[in-house]
Amino acid sequence: MATMQEWLKRLEREGNLHVIEEPCDVNLEIAHAAYVEVKRSDSKVLLFKRPVNREKGIEYDMPVVMNMFANYEITEEIFGRHPDAIAAEIGELMHMKPPQGFKEKLSLLPRLFSLKNVFPKRLKQRGSCQQIVKTVSDVDLDELPILKTWSEDGGPFITMGQVYTKSLDGKMQNLGMYRLQQYDKKRLGMHWQIHKDASHFFDQYKEAGKKMPVTVAIGGDPLYIWCGQAPLPYGMFELLLYGFVRNEPARLVKSITNDIWIPEDVDIVIEGEVDPDEMVIEGPFGDHTGYYTLKEPYPVMHVTAITMKKDPVYQATVVGKPPLEDKYMGWGTERIFLPLLQTTAPDLIDYHMPENGVFHNLILGKMETHYKGHAKQFMHAFWGVGQMSFVKHAIFVGKEAPALIDYEAITEHILNRVDASRLLVTEGIVDALDHSSPEALVGGKLGVDCTGEEIENGVTATIGDEALLAAMQTIDVNVKGVRQYFTHAKTPVCVVAYHKERCVQAFFDDIEGLHEHIRLLVVVDAESNDIENPYMLVWRVANNIDAQRDVRKTPFIMLDATNKNALDGYEREWPGDVKCDRKVLDSLKERGVIDFDDALLQRFYI
Ligand SMILES: Cc1cc2nc3c(=O)[nH]c(=O)nc-3n(C[C@H](O)[C@H](O)[C@H](O)COP(=O)(O)O)c2cc1C
Numbered sequence: 259m260a261t262m263q264e265w266l267k268r269l270e271r272e273g274n275l276h277v278i279e280e281p282c283d284v285n286l287e288i289a290h291a292a293y294v295e296v297k298r299s300d301s302k303v304l305l306f307k308r309p310v311n312r313e314k315g316i317e318y319d320m321p322v323v324m325n326m327f328a329n330y331e332i333t334e335e336i337f338g339r340h341p342d343a344i345a346a347e348i349g350e351l352m353h354m355k356p357p358q359g360f361k362e363k364l365s366l367l368p369r370l371f372s373l374k375n376v377f378p379k380r381l382k383q384r385g386s387c388q389q390i391v392k393t394v395s396d397v398d399l400d401e402l403p404i405l406k407t408w409s410e411d412g413g414p415f416i417t418m419g420q421v422y423t424k425s426l427d428g429k430m431q432n433l434g435m436y437r438l439q440q441y442d443k444k445r446l447g448m449h450w451q452i453h454k455d456a457s458h459f460f461d462q463y464k465e466a467g468k469k470m471p472v473t474v475a476i477g478g479d480p481l482y483i484w485c486g487q488a489p490l491p492y493g494m495f496e497l498l499l500y501g502f503v504r505n506e507p508a509r510l511v512k513s514i515t516n517d518i519w520i521p522e523d524v525d526i527v528i529e530g531e532v533d534p535d536e537m538v539i540e541g542p543f544g545d546h547t548g549y550y551t552l553k554e555p556y557p558v559m560h561v562t563a564i565t566m567k568k569d570p571v572y573q574a575t576v577v578g579k580p581p582l583e584d585k586y587m588g589w590g591t592e593r594i595f596l597p598l599l600q601t602t603a604p605d606l607i608d609y610h611m612p613e614n615g616v617f618h619n620l621i622l623g624k625m626e627t628h629y630k631g632h633a634k635q636f637m638h639a640f641w642g643v644g645q646m647s648f649v650k651h652a653i654f655v656g657k658e659a660p661a662l663i664d665y666e667a668i669t670e671h672i673l674n675r676v677d678a679s680r681l682l683v684t685e686g687i688v689d690a691l692d693h694s695s696p697e698a699l700v701g702g703k704l705g706v707d708c709t710g711e712e713i714e715n716g717v718t719a720t721i722g723d724e725a726l727l728a729a730m731q732t733i734d735v736n737v738k739g740v741r742q743y744f745t746h747a748k749t750p751v752c753v754v755a756y757h758k759e760r761c762v763q764a765f766f767d768d769i770e771g772l773h774e775h776i777r778l779l780v781v782v783d784a785e786s787n788d789i790e791n792p793y794m795l796v797w798r799v800a801n802n803i804d805a806q807r808d809v810r811k812t813p814f815i816m817l818d819a820t821n822k823n824a825l826d827g828y829e830r831e832w833p834g835d836v837k838c839d840r841k842v843l844d845s846l847k848e849r850g851v852i853d854f855d856d857a858l859l860q861r862f863y864i
Pocket residue numbers: 417432433434435436437438449450451452453454455456486487488489490546575577584587645
């Protein structure tokens with residue numbers, strides 16, 4: 259176990275920390291710098307020594323650390339070993355059989371003893387996180403360098419808060435990572451979405467008409483925050499996972515004004531209570547889908563105390579378009595949760611969530627099939643279990659497929675097998691952040707069964723991009739560009755940049771005659787997409803599609819990935835995607851805080 263301060267020293271020694279002495283503003287500057295930095299392949303952790311709020315005239319007396327999970331190397335260090343090794347340990351435990359004979363019993367002992375470390379230890383004394391105590395009359399959230407990360411955000415947000423809650427009967431504890439909007443000096447918005455554990459606890463307090471105690475911790479061992487986002491089943495305290503990974507129990511102390519227990523070595527602690535009858539508008543907020551989540555009512559926490567270390571570090575993150583630090587956190591989660599997924603899908607060999615599919619929007623699964631419909635069975639299993647049920651698009655391949663992270667090879671493998679007859683379009687729950695479904699929380703799902711043999715007949719007559727563009731423009735002048743990918747595969751991907759003056763479904767009707775040249779068509783808005791940028795095309799398409807509305811199967815597969823509006827019968831407000839303020843970026847560059855070129859900005863739609 260190491261404190262945040264010890265981690266920073268270690269990262270500095272290893273050359274993995276970039277210390278920024280230049281004063282940087284909590285309004286956009288710190289977040290923009292971190293956003294650009296983490297998109298580099300050699301990105302480092304950033305420590306802003308002198309955060310300021312120029313608008314409010316504040317110079318904070320604590321540094322801000324951003325991108326704690328800045329790359330694979332650091333993430334592995336935080337876990338203490340490769341996440342695959344942790345997965346293997348979990349897998350071994352899950353398949354543990356009663357020992358046969360004395361020798362086997364002996365060899366089991368170390369494992370059983372180490373399991374005692376899983377359970378957190380409750381300490382009687384105060385923790386180092388309680389060296390400074392401010393009770394309710396002295397509480398002032400303005401003393402913390404809380405960031406406003408995007409220009410259209412509804413205000414400043416705590417973006418890396420460990421939110422500790424407990425069930426009404428006190429039997430279950432939970433740690434969840436939920437963003438918290440700062441409303442004023444003493445109130446925070448609690449963005450626990452409806453599917454999440456703290457929201458279930460909240461319902462219990464609401465029904466009982468009781469106030470809900472909550473404690474938010476910031477900083478400490480970075481593994482705490484990773485545990486907070488880990489999708490453990492309801493009722494399982496995430497700090498058990500902490501103990502398992504660290505092989506050391508989490509050491510907890512009681513909050514000062516409520517009876518929620520928190521790790522003793524975190525940097526900052528915000529204690530309070532939530533009145534279940536009070537809901538306040540939260541957001542908008544530039545989210546990890548790369549789009550803003552819009553205003554919605556959420557519960558409010560009234561802060562009753564703030565405690566901290568003498569030398570606290572404020573940990574924060576920025577979410578937005580990929581890749582960001584949640585890429586590295588998500589990598590750990592993906593690897594470590596494989597053996598748990600295999601309990602519901604035993605023939606699953608591997609799975610992968612590409613970063614530009616922003617986790618729940620796209621999943622690839624490799625499996626051994628034993629019977630007809632096996633892949634479809636897995637799709638339903640995924641869509642029916644825990645947070646996997648948020649997954650919108652799931653593609654399954656057989657055991658002979660290339661590695662799921664070899665994007666070039668796996669895409670070709672899929673394109674040689676995809677066919678309208680292998681698509682499953684259905685409906686299920688979607689993440690609260692999903693903007694493409696016609697209604698919130700429920701939407702379309704697309705499963706693609708690419709297990710088995712290649713299709714027999716691929717595209718009949720491929721033609722070049724220019725010829726295809728000309729053919730389309732004679733049908734519809736709103737076609738502004740055509741770019742085909744994987745033309746050597748049985749199903750090339752034809753991407754069309756479309757100026758949307760009418761519903762894309764009408765365009766689909768009109769181009770059915772081009773079936774000899776196209777097997778898979780993807781339409782995106784001409785104005786906001788670069789059809790030469792496949793990384794961001796995947797991001798856009800996986801985000802913008804609702805399979806029930808936007809996938810057509812005949813006479814070839816067509817996907818409408820444009821922004822939706824009244825033309826499509828879409829009645830919700832379609833959110834904008836997040837964009838950095840160019841003036842802020844230029845100023846950061848001039849002051850030597852970050853460096854970037856236009857190619858980087860274009861590559862990731864910064
Ligand atoms: C950077 C980041 C920010 C997140 N913000 C939120 C959030 O504001 N609200 C939410 O419900 N989940 C958020 N999540 C996802 C949850 O942390 C995740 O679903 C977690 O498993 C929830 O824990 P629970 O199952 O104990 O509720 C975020 C995840 C990350 C990585």
